[in-house]
Amino acid sequence: MNTLATAYLIAAMTVSLYQSPGSGRLLAELDEGVRVETLGKRRGRWINVRVDGEVPVEGWIDSRKTGCRVTRDTILFETAGGRKTGTLRKGALVRMVRERGGWLSVVVSIRKPSKQEEGDGSVLELHGVIENNVCSPDVAPFMPQSPSQGMLTGTAGETSLYTLPDKESKLVLSLPARMRFVVLQKTADGWARGYLDEALEIHGWLDAGNLGPVPVDSPLEILSARSPYDHEFLLDAALSTRPGKKPFIQIRAGTAVRILEIKDTWYLVETRGPVRARGWVESTRTRKIRFPEDSVAPLIRVTPGRMYPKERGRRVLP
Numbered sequence: 001m002n003t004l005a006t007a008y009l010i011a012a013m014t015v016s017l018y019q020s021p022g023s024g025r026l027l028a029e030l031d032e033g034v035r036v037e038t039l040g041k042r043r044g045r046w047i048n049v050r051v052d053g054e055v056p057v058e059g060w061i062d063s064r065k066t067g068c069r070v071t072r073d074t075i076l077f078e079t080a081g082g083r084k085t086g087t088l089r090k091g092a093l094v095r096m097v098r099e100r101g102g103w104l105s106v107v108v109s110i111r112k113p114s115k116q117e118e119g120d121g122s123v124l125e126l127h128g129v130i131e132n133n134v135c136s137p138d139v140a141p142f143m144p145q146s147p148s149q150g151m152l153t154g155t156a157g158e159t160s161l162y163t164l165p166d167k168e169s170k171l172v173l174s175l176p177a178r179m180r181f182v183v184l185q186k187t188a189d190g191w192a193r194g195y196l197d198e199a200l201e202i203h204g205w206l207d208a209g210n211l212g213p214v215p216v217d218s219p220l221e222i223l224s225a226r227s228p229y230d231h232e233f234l235l236d237a238a239l240s241t242r243p244g245k246k247p248f249i250q251i252r253a254g255t256a257v258r259i260l261e262i263k264d265t266w267y268l269v270e271t272r273g274p275v276r277a278r279g280w281v282e283s284t285r286t287r288k289i290r291f292p293e294d295s296v297a298p299l300i301r302v303t304p305g306r307m308y309p310k311e312r313g314r315r316v317l318p
Contacts, residue, residue: 007137008049010034011067011095013111017059019248021046025241027059027249031274032111033093035137036061054255055275067095067106068135069142076108076128076200085128086202091142093199094135097127104132110198112178112215122176126200142199150182150194156212161204165191172204178215181206229256229272231286239269239279249277257286 010030019025021043030036034051039058041048047063050056070092076085080103088094094106106129112122146152161172165187175181180197187193192208195201233255238247243266251257251271260278261268267286270278 007035007037008063008066009068009093009137010036010061010065011093011107011109012065015061015065017049017051017057017061019059021060022062025248027057028055028271028275028277029273030061031276033141034274036066051275053275054252055249055271055277056252057249057275057277065095067093068137069093069139070130071134071136071139074130074134076106076126076130078128080129082129085126086196086200088130089142089199089201091139091199093141094130096135099132102132103129104135105129106135108200110179110200112176122178124173124176124179124198124200126173144180144197147182147197150184152197152214153181153183153211154213154215155179155181156210159206159210161196161202161206163204165189165193165205169205172202175206180215181211183208183211227256227272228258230290231259231267231269231288232256233281233285234287235285237281237285239277239281241279243280245280247279249279251277251281256289 010032013032015030016026017028017030019027028051030051036049036051039048039050042063043060045063046060047066048058048060050058070088070090072090074088076088077083078085080101088108092108094108097105097107099105105127108126108128110124155175155177157177159175160167161175163170163172175196181192181194182197183192183194185193186208190208191205192211193203193205195203233251233253235253237251237253239249239251240247243263256272257269258272259267260270262283263280265283266280267283268278268280269286270276
C-alpha cells in the first residue's frame with residue numbers, strides 16, 4: 001500500500017465496514033463510489049478508514065476493493081505497453097490491483113441495474129493496465145453525454161463485438177444487455193460499426209439485430225416511484241444493536257431512513273445509501289416525511305451529505 005495515499009474510493013458494488021479487521025460488529029455497508037479517508041493503520045489486507053457525511057463512521061475495510069477515478073481520458077492496455085483494449089474516459093472508476101514498473105493494474109466494472117425489482121442487472125468487467133499517474137479519488141464521476149456523431153442505441157441482450165463485420169474475425173469482447181452503443185455505420189447484411197459509449201469506450205462491429213432503444217429509465221417512473229426511506233432523524237442520534245443498549249454509530253439530523261421493525265417505542269431503521277447502517281433508535285428521534293421539501297436537512301446543513309471534491313492530480317495506490 002502506498003503510504004502517501006490518504007483517500008480511496010469504494011470500487012465494488014458494496015463493501016462492508018467492520019469495527020475490527022474482517023470481524024467484529026458490522027458498522028455499515030458502503031456503496032460503490034463512496035470516498036474513504038485512511039487513518040494510517042493496516043492489518044494484512046485490511047485498512048482503517050473514516051467516512052464523512054450523513055453517517056460519519058470509522059472502521060475497517062478490505063483494501064482490495066478500493067480504487068480511484070482516472071484524471072483524464074486514458075488508454076486501457078491488455079498488458080503494460082501491449083495491445084490497446086479501449087479508452088477510459090475521465091472520471092471512470094477503476095479498482096486498483098498492483099503497481100509495477102510505472103504501470104497500474106486495474107479492474108473496470110460497468111454496472112447496469114435491472115429494470116425488475118429483483119436481479120442484479122448487467123455487469124461488464126475487464127482487467128487491464130493504465131499509467132500509474134492518472135488516478136485520483138478527487139475526480140467527479142464520468143457522466144455519459146449525447147454523442148457528437150452517430151446514432152445512440154443500446155444492447156438488447158448479450159452480444160459479441162468483433163474487429164470486423166465477420167463472426168470469424170477476432171472477438172473483441174461480449175457486451176451484456178443495457179449497454180450504450182453508438183452506431184457509426186450499418187451494412188446491408190445487418191452489421192453495425194460503432195463503439196461502446198460508457199465510462200470505457202471500445203470500438204468494433206456487432207450484429208445490428210442485437211441493438212435496441214437507449215437503455216434509460218422513464219423519468220415519469222423515477223418521479224412517481226415511492227421511496228421506502230420515508231422517515232428522517234429530527235436531531236443527531238445514535239443507533240443501537242438492540243432497544244436500550246449502548247449505541248454503536250452516530251447519525252446526523254436530516255438523514256433519511258426506512259423503518260424495518262417496530263418494538264414498543266423503538267424503531268429498527270436502515271439509513272439510505274451510499275452509506276447504509278442498521279440499528280435501533282427511539283421513535284421520538286424520527287419523523288415521517290411525505291415529500292422531499294418536508295425534510296429538515298436543508299435547514300440543518302448547507303452542503304449535502306455527499307459531495308465530489310475539487311479535482312487534484314494526486315496519485316493513490318492501495
